[in-house]
Amino acid sequence: MATDKGALRSTPGDEFRLFLCCNRYSAAFWDLLLPDSDRLKGLDKKTNDLTPAVHVRPMLQKLFHTLSRLLTYDPGALRLVRGVHLMLTVLVAAALGHMAGGFVENVSGFKLAVLAAAAGAHCLIFTPVATRRQEIASLTAMAGVLVLLFSIGGLAGTLAGASGSLVLQLIWVAVIALGFALDGIGGFWQRAGRMMAICWLFVIMGSLPSSPGIWMPAMAVLGAVVAMAIRVGVWRPSTEKTYLRVEAANREAMAGFLNLAATGLLEDRQSAAAAMADLAALRGELRLCTQLLGAKPSVRGLSPENATMIELALEVVRDALAHLTKSGKVRLTSTPTFKNSVDELAAALKSGSVPKSEDCGKGWEIPDTDLPVSDQFQILRIAQAFKRLSALSRRGSPVPKIPPAAAELSKAAWLTRLSWPLALQAGVAAAIGYGLGVYFQLSHAYWVTLTIVIVLSNTLGTTVQRTIQRSLGTAAGVVVAMAVDPLLSSVPEFRIGLVVVSIPVVIVFMERNYAVASGIISFLVVMGLQTLEDLPILELWSRLYDTLIGAGIGLGVAFVLFPKRSDTGIRALAADYLSACKDYLRTDGARAKDDWGDFSALRVSAGKLVTTASAYRAEQAPWSSFSGAANRLDVLVIVLADYVVLYHQARTAVEQELSMVPDAVDLQKLAYRLNTRILSVFDEILAERGTEIADDWLAVLPDLAGKDTDLITDWVAMLYHARKVIYCLNALKEDNLWSLAFETSMAPAVR
Numbered sequence: 001m002a003t004d005k006g007a008l009r010s011t012p013g014d015e016f017r018l019f020l021c022c023n024r025y026s027a028a029f030w031d032l033l034l035p036d037s038d039r040l041k042g043l044d045k046k047t048n049d050l051t052p053a054v055h056v057r058p059m060l061q062k063l064f065h066t067l068s069r070l071l072t073y074d075p076g077a078l079r080l081v082r083g084v085h086l087m088l089t090v091l092v093a094a095a096l097g098h099m100a101g102g103f104v105e106n107v108s109g110f111k112l113a114v115l116a117a118a119a120g121a122h123c124l125i126f127t128p129v130a131t132r133r134q135e136i137a138s139l140t141a142m143a144g145v146l147v148l149l150f151s152i153g154g155l156a157g158t159l160a161g162a163s164g165s166l167v168l169q170l171i172w173v174a175v176i177a178l179g180f181a182l183d184g185i186g187g188f189w190q191r192a193g194r195m196m197a198i199c200w201l202f203v204i205m206g207s208l209p210s211s212p213g214i215w216m217p218a219m220a221v222l223g224a225v226v227a228m229a230i231r232v233g234v235w236r237p238s239t240e241k242t243y244l245r246v247e248a249a250n251r252e253a254m255a256g257f258l259n260l261a262a263t264g265l266l267e268d269r270q271s272a273a274a275a276m277a278d279l280a281a282l283r284g285e286l287r288l289c290t291q292l293l294g295a296k297p298s299v300r301g302l303s304p305e306n307a308t309m310i311e312l313a314l315e316v317v318r319d320a321l322a323h324l325t326k327s328g329k330v331r332l333t334s335t336p337t338f339k340n341s342v343d344e345l346a347a348a349l350k351s352g353s354v355p356k357s358e359d360c361g362k363g364w365e366i367p368d369t370d371l372p373v374s375d376q377f378q379i380l381r382i383a384q385a386f387k388r389l390s391a392l393s394r395r396g397s398p399v400p401k402i403p404p405a406a407a408e409l410s411k412a413a414w415l416t417r418l419s420w421p422l423a424l425q426a427g428v429a430a431a432i433g434y435g436l437g438v439y440f441q442l443s444h445a446y447w448v449t450l451t452i453v454i455v456l457s458n459t460l461g462t463t464v465q466r467t468i469q470r471s472l473g474t475a476a477g478v479v480v481a482m483a484v485d486p487l488l489s490s491v492p493e494f495r496i497g498l499v500v501v502s503i504p505v506v507i508v509f510m511e512r513n514y515a516v517a518s519g520i521i522s523f524l525v526v527m528g529l530q531t532l533e534d535l536p537i538l539e540l541w542s543r544l545y546d547t548l549i550g551a552g553i554g555l556g557v558a559f560v561l562f563p564k565r566s567d568t569g570i571r572a573l574a575a576d577y578l579s580a581c582k583d584y585l586r587t588d589g590a591r592a593k594d595d596w597g598d599f600s601a602l603r604v605s606a607g608k609l610v611t612t613a614s615a616y617r618a619e620q621a622p623w624s625s626f627s628g629a630a631n632r633l634d635v636l637v638i639v640l641a642d643y644v645v646l647y648h649q650a651r652t653a654v655e656q657e658l659s660m661v662p663d664a665v666d667l668q669k670l671a672y673r674l675n676t677r678i679l680s681v682f683d684e685i686l687a688e689r690g691t692e693i694a695d696d697w698l699a700v701l702p703d704l705a706g707k708d709t710d711l712i713t714d715w716v717a718m719l720y721h722a723r724k725v726i727y728c729l730n731a732l733k734e735d736n737l738w739s740l741a742f743e744t745s746m747a748p749a750v751r
Helices: 005-009 013-025 027-033 059-072 078-101 109-125 132-184 187-206 215-233 239-262 269-293 304-323 326-333 336-351 373-392 420-440 445-455 460-488 492-501 503-510 514-533 537-560 567-585 597-620 622-627 632-658 665-686 709-734 736-741
Strands: none
Touching: 078 109, 078 215, 078 269, 078 492, 078 503, 109 132, 109 187, 109 215, 132 187, 132 215, 132 420, 132 445, 187 215, 187 445, 239 269, 239 304, 239 336, 269 304, 304 326, 304 373, 304 632, 326 336, 326 373, 336 373, 373 709, 420 445, 420 537, 445 460, 445 537, 460 492, 460 514, 460 537, 460 597, 492 503, 492 514, 503 514, 514 537, 567 597, 567 632, 567 665, 597 632, 632 665, 632 709, 665 709
């Protein structure tokens, strides 16, 4: 942003000094900086604003946004391609398994086809998107586990003979317990354990009425080889091209957000929250694509960290424009120079170029004393945000230079790292499910046990969430399947085709919305059983009530037997998060532009805390956790992280500008005092002291009259964001969820 010193000198110093005095003593001004607590209620956790969500948009607008938002689920087609590979694996493995059945006596080709398809599919499902080398290693290891599992199953089924069903069902309980025990080791073994718990079902199904013996591990090998060949050998988009497509989608969305905010179309808090949520989803895709590029990418573009900073600056623009008075907004947005600045900046965000300094500052940013004080303040915020956007828009290395973190390898023996309480929960729940299935002679009793495997998680809150998602999704999928069955009953080929082509859709939704994925899976299961086994449609209601029984058993056992609640975890993560915030604020301003380590730690800590808070909320108030009525802690955590970053950016800019002013000793002392006070607040909370967070430093404001425009805007931004950091910390101490989680360890601080 250009420094128009001539224009600044034409503004009388006394008038600007009066502007600062008004700020100092105006209650309305501090109300602007410090929203009252009622404003924070009802916020969506994805928004970065502290004001409430305004009510419902028109139905057609909401429907349009929902449809357009589907594109943000998988803009780089990473999951879609993985889903297509899964579909091809199922088809090829099933075809080869069926062909193998023609050379085997007393074993149906259909049974071998199911075993081969299941083996290949689960090897792919439990291998996350990664580089080819990483996926080869994961697929090979998964194949080894699966071959061993099928070998044990084939041997056990052969030795059991006529009692094979009973023996294999009992072994399934043990396999489930072992699989959940591996959860404590984490990483690959966590995924392998869940795969074992699910895939033993195919051992049981493949062994009825008689075990295929050696052909069972043979089909595991066949399926794994097919999965490896298709995932590694079949075309998939280049990582560089995928990254560039996702980066372009991010830039397009950012430029669109800026244009909408500048025209006042994001004043509706619900619209703003939805737009910011879309940006966050695209940024998640950008992060994944960046990880696939490797340490030394051959392309240049936007890094996830820069994308986060751009989003923060965009939110500042939107928030400041929303707080302008009607007359002030009309006056600013109708100014040609402001319109040109917006257009130039939007073009720079789209192209990745750096706009010329004169393009983003042409005089509109100079405080106009004819406007109300609050409007002058907001215009200074917009000018500072434009300066940040101008600097962040350029293309660079998408992988920041962060020193690799040392892996935290546990020195404990692997036996002690196994999750024995979770294994006991899973074993008891599976045994109860099997017992109820036998007692009530359920036609598809394995659905009960399978549901238990799916809903049980390593914390009680996550189990609650998975239970509700699985139940609602299954109910919706069964109802839809039964509704369309009369229309498709005469064309079974079409039903099978629908099942096959829907497999990629399941993979796309699996990570983003498990309730939707669960509904699609139930729909596919009902359609598939109708076509392959010609079951009466009414019998498939059992899919629903068997799922509900299994979900109820899993949730009940999780509540009663060694329940692992999230209160302890949320305390530790909150301490880590506050420490990360403090470490980020202590980063040396001279190297802040290149030091991404603390920034990344801050974002990771915030994400972990929000995830744990979501699980904790599900334990305390399950339904409100889905309705969003109790997500205040999420909002505070995200807002605090955002304003810590924004304050640090503004403070760094102020320090750099003051270093070039010979007579700025007093201002440097004041900036240092401000920063010291904020750090002391973090110390007070981390030390569990309950002292009040004072605002004594607010009583002193510098006389900036006669200083350059850059220093004015950066100082105003630093003061504003510092106040927001203090407000968020105060609000965290008063939050009900925070108080409940910390009532034993931070009682003095929350009273």
